[in-house]
Every structure is written in C-alpha cells, then in structure tokens.
Amino acid sequence: MTRTVDLNADMGEGFGAWNLGDDAALLDIVTSANIACGFHAGDWDVMAKTMANAREKGTGIGAHPGFPDLHGFGRRRMDIPHASLANLVRYQLGAAQAMATAAGTKVRHLKLHGALANMASEDQDMARACYEGALSVDPDIIVMVLAGTAQQAAVAELGCAAACEIFADRAYNDDATLVDRKLPGSVIHDPKQAGQRMVDMVREGAIITASGKRIETRIDTICLHGDTPTAVAIAAEVRRALKDSGVELAQFTGAPI
Incomplete structure (x- = not known):
C-alpha cells in the first residue's frame, strides 16, 4: 500500500495560565496543526506561541474556529443565524492570519471545531455559510472537512480547495458523523486500536x-x-502503524472534491 496522508492535531487550546494537551510533543508527530482562535479555547499569547512553534517545525498551520463557548470548550450546540456564522468564522480566521503573519508564517487551511463542526457535518447550508465566510477572506484557503458528511458536500458545491479528514480516536455513526461523546465507546483511548x-x-x-x-x-x-489522556501515545502509534504499512506522511495539497 503506497499512499500519502497528512496527520493533523488541534492545538493552542490552553488559556491564560491553564495548559491543555502536549502541543510540543504533538508537533514532533503531526504534519498539520489546527490552532484555536480564542473563542472555544486559546488566547493571543497561546496563539502566538503555538504559531511560532509550528513554524519552527515546518508544520502546516490552520485556523480552528469554534462557537463562542470557552466554558463548554465549544462542544455545546448553539443556534446562530447563517449570516452571523459567516462573520464568526471571518473574525476568527482574521485573528489567526494576523498572528501567523507576525510569527513569519501563514494560515494554509481552516477546520471547524467541536459542536460547530458537528452541526455543519449534518447541515450542508450551515457548512456552506461557514466556508463562504472563510473564502471571502482567503479564496485560496484549504477547507478541511469531515469526510463523507454534509461538510464535504458543501465544499464540492463551492469548488474550493479541500482536505477530507477522518478521526483516529473517534467512533463513527453509519452516516459518517461522529458518535456523540456522551455515549460509551465514542472516544478511542487504546493506541494500538487507533x-x-x-x-x-x-x-x-x-x-x-x-x-x-x-x-x-x-x-x-x-x-x-490533543486533549485526551493518551493523545500523544495515540498520535505516535498511528504514525508508526501507517509508516510500517507503507503510507507516506506529508501535508495535504488541497485538491477540490
């Protein structure tokens, strides 16, 4: 089996004096980093540090916008009009672009976070509103989507650059959406299984x-x-298993669907 695949991780999800996840260890494993933009997690200092560290490692940088929900880590569903959702994404992408430029790098992709991503994976119009917001800021940005869902249908309709994503540590429903975290077995903790x-x-x-x-x-x-107890072990094992199976690891190119 000779294929090429990218490994990505959500990062920069600390806030102030509180850290979440081992970003430094993950940056030695992944090829792309999705960096929180301050609404579900992260702040200006965390963003700046994470951007700089990713640049030093040669890791592809992505904006990771979520709902304005620090207390719930962006995992609580919210009812926001589509026009406002587009602005929500624009606002966070702009912040990520500013911090990346200051760090001497650039934002190459965008990935929705948490409940915003889950809702967009079920609702093509919602996904399209979010992606149109991002594309109005940067028409060349690569949109990372949950493979096989309404997110993928939205980018196919838009004709923009895209990257189709699957999850190493999450169980799937039969419609390609993720099993709700409240349910048993929704999160996979065993590195070998992942x-x-x-x-x-x-x-x-x-x-x-x-x-x-x-x-x-x-x-x-x-x-x-990056926010689970076995995150680094899972990441390392997934990388090892793929390479041992003949899969090459490299940043995605962002071909249209």
Missing part, C-alpha cells in the same frame, strides 16, 4: 463505522486530538 483502524481505513479508502459499515471516501488527513 493505529490499526487508521491503517484499515486508509487501505480500504473508507470510513469504518462502529457497526462495521464501510463508507467509501477520499482520505487526505487524519485527526489526532
């Missing part, structure tokens, strides 16, 4: 759901969450 399931999915070119269903999809990047 590594093998990523090899299987990349080999088959398909999402393998919790029920065993196969959903054929393009796979450009694999998400490794």
